[in-house]
Amino acid sequence: MTQQNADNNSLLLKGVRLYGEGDAVDVRIDAGVITEIGPGLAAEDATVVDRSGQVALPGFVDMHTHLREPGREDTETIESGSRAAASGGYTAVFAMANTQPVADNQTITDSVYRIGRDVGLCDVHPVGAVTVGLEGAQLAEMGQMAAGEGKVKIFSDDGKCVHEPMIMRRALEYSASLGVLIAQHAEEPRLTVGAVAHEGPNAARLGLAGWPRAAEESIVARDALLARDAGARVHICHASTAGTVELLKWAKAQGVDITAEVTPHHLILDDSKLDTYDGVFRVNPPLRESSDAEALRRALKDGVVDCVATDHAPHASQEKCCEFAQARPGMLGLETALPIVAQLFVESGECDWRWVSRVMSERPAQIAGLADQGRPLEVGEPANIAVIDDKREWTVTPDGLQSLSENTPYAGMTFQAAVSTTILRGKVTHQRENEGEQNR
Numbered sequence: 492m493t494q495q496n497a498d499n500n501s502l503l504l505k506g507v508r509l510y511g512e513g514d515a516v517d518v519r520i521d522a523g524v525i526t527e528i529g530p531g532l533a534a535e536d537a538t539v540v541d542r543s544g545q546v547a548l549p550g551f552v553d554m555h556t557h558l559r560e561p562g563r564e565d566t567e568t569i570e571s572g573s574r575a576a577a578s579g580g581y582t583a584v585f586a587m588a589n590t591q592p593v594a595d596n597q598t599i600t601d602s603v604y605r606i607g608r609d610v611g612l613c614d615v616h617p618v619g620a621v622t623v624g625l626e627g628a629q630l631a632e633m634g635q636m637a638a639g640e641g642k643v644k645i646f647s648d649d650g651k652c653v654h655e656p657m658i659m660r661r662a663l664e665y666s667a668s669l670g671v672l673i674a675q676h677a678e679e680p681r682l683t684v685g686a687v688a689h690e691g692p693n694a695a696r697l698g699l700a701g702w703p704r705a706a707e708e709s710i711v712a713r714d715a716l717l718a719r720d721a722g723a724r725v726h727i728c729h730a731s732t733a734g735t736v737e738l739l740k741w742a743k744a745q746g747v748d749i750t751a752e753v754t755p756h757h758l759i760l761d762d763s764k765l766d767t768y769d770g771v772f773r774v775n776p777p778l779r780e781s782s783d784a785e786a787l788r789r790a791l792k793d794g795v796v797d798c799v800a801t802d803h804a805p806h807a808s809q810e811k812c813c814e815f816a817q818a819r820p821g822m823l824g825l826e827t828a829l830p831i832v833a834q835l836f837v838e839s840g841e842c843d844w845r846w847v848s849r850v851m852s853e854r855p856a857q858i859a860g861l862a863d864q865g866r867p868l869e870v871g872e873p874a875n876i877a878v879i880d881d882k883r884e885w886t887v888t889p890d891g892l893q894s895l896s897e898n899t900p901y902a903g904m905t906f907q908a909a910v911s912t913t914i915l916r917g918k919v920t921h922q923r924e925n926e927g928e929q930n931r
């Protein structure tokens with residue numbers, strides 16, 4: 492991009508099908524805003540990005556990302572995580588609070604926000620902790636974090652469950668008055684002592700301590716009731732069981748203001764993967780049975796589960812390449828989410844790209860309260876765009892990803908769809924290798 496083009500910041504995205512529908516059009520972007528859509532637009536002074544025949548969607552929003560800064564910059568930084576996000580088509584991510592130190596105060600949440608802004612590859616929204624030090628005992632200063640420069644909109648002790656019912660109740664009451672969202676990692680800790688895998692035939696056969704579905708479901712049910720009584724919203728992180736789906740259905744039917752996300756790995760993988768004892772498959776909540784994955788896919792399709800969130804959880808190789816029960820739970824997700832969703836839902840003919848934009852962009856932006864993300868691809872709207880090449884077969888290699896860590900469970904898997912280009916307010920934040928050079 493020439494200096495002149497960088498300065499006047501005009502871009503012409505050529506030949507894309509908006510939401511994969513209708514004829515190909517060109518999209519003109521000036522100063523970060525979509526200013527014209529139509530066939531055969533003149534380049535004039537704009538930088539041309541030719542993506543003929545590809546699919547344009549609103550940039551994705553991830554409500555659940557772990558960026559590891561501060562504290563574990565050897566596994567991911569705000570910069571490397573932003574690069575991974577952009578490479579996955581994301582234009583906004585929520586960075587979880589379980590850093591070291593914990594993001595339980597405004598100094599840290601503001602600093603995460605500022606670093607993300609200065610990196611400029613993706614909007615990084617800090618998540619604030621619900622309780623001091625994620626210890627579940629004393630509420631953090633949620634009001635201060637919400638009022639700070641980072642304008643914290645989501646609070647979560649993710650990694651841990653806010654398990655004390657009175658603490659969760661107060662957090663929900665407080666969140667309702669602040670207009671923020673509590674996102675719960677639903678895990679009754681008294682049911683998961685020592686647990687490393689889904690409690691079922693596979694864990695029994697492999698001799699792994701089991702994590703029962705009820706550990707998740709009992710908290711989902713409890714929190715739905717607490718949210719109802721507090722007149723608060725509650726969001727369920729990484730829903731993983733068929734029973735959680737039934738509870739969400741019930742709670743929504745009662746008018747409870749409850750939303751939920753599902754991860755790509757709980758949609759596509761199951762606990763048959765554990766046969767090799769490879770620590771890369773250890774994750775919280777654990778990979779469940781194929782019947783759970785199927786129920787989650789249907790729930791996402793039907794809207795019972797609202798959106799996809801990655802739970803991108805980078806870990807160092809020495810923390811993963813060890814005995815299964817010793818491996819840290821968590822797997823990479825940002826750079827493989829779209830290809831997985833495309834394979835499961837679009838390539839199978841179950842859903843269209845319009846639906847993908849709903850579960851990966853519009854719904855998460857609405858739930859999180861982002862006014863400038865998840866917007867329609869229309870004139871006058873912010874130019875946050877993910878361009879998908881739906882005919883580009885590629886194979887996942889851990890060292891081919893942008894993340895600093897390599898703990899992807901999809902190594903060697905082949906996908907048909909790839910994010911070719913990501914645009915954040917008119918700036919190209921990602922361009923896949925071998926993609927046509929930009930020219931004037």
Ligand SMILES: NC(=O)N[C@@H](CC(=O)O)C(=O)O
Pocket residue numbers: 557589649650651676773774775776802804805819820821822
């Ligand atoms: N998902 C995981 O297994 N791990 C997450 C924490 C979490 O999301 O619970 C992590 O921070 O590594």
Ligand SMILES: [Zn+2]
Pocket residue numbers: 649650651676728729775776
């Ligand atoms: Zn969690």
Ligand SMILES: [Zn+2]
Pocket residue numbers: 555557587649650802804
């Ligand atoms: Zn998480």
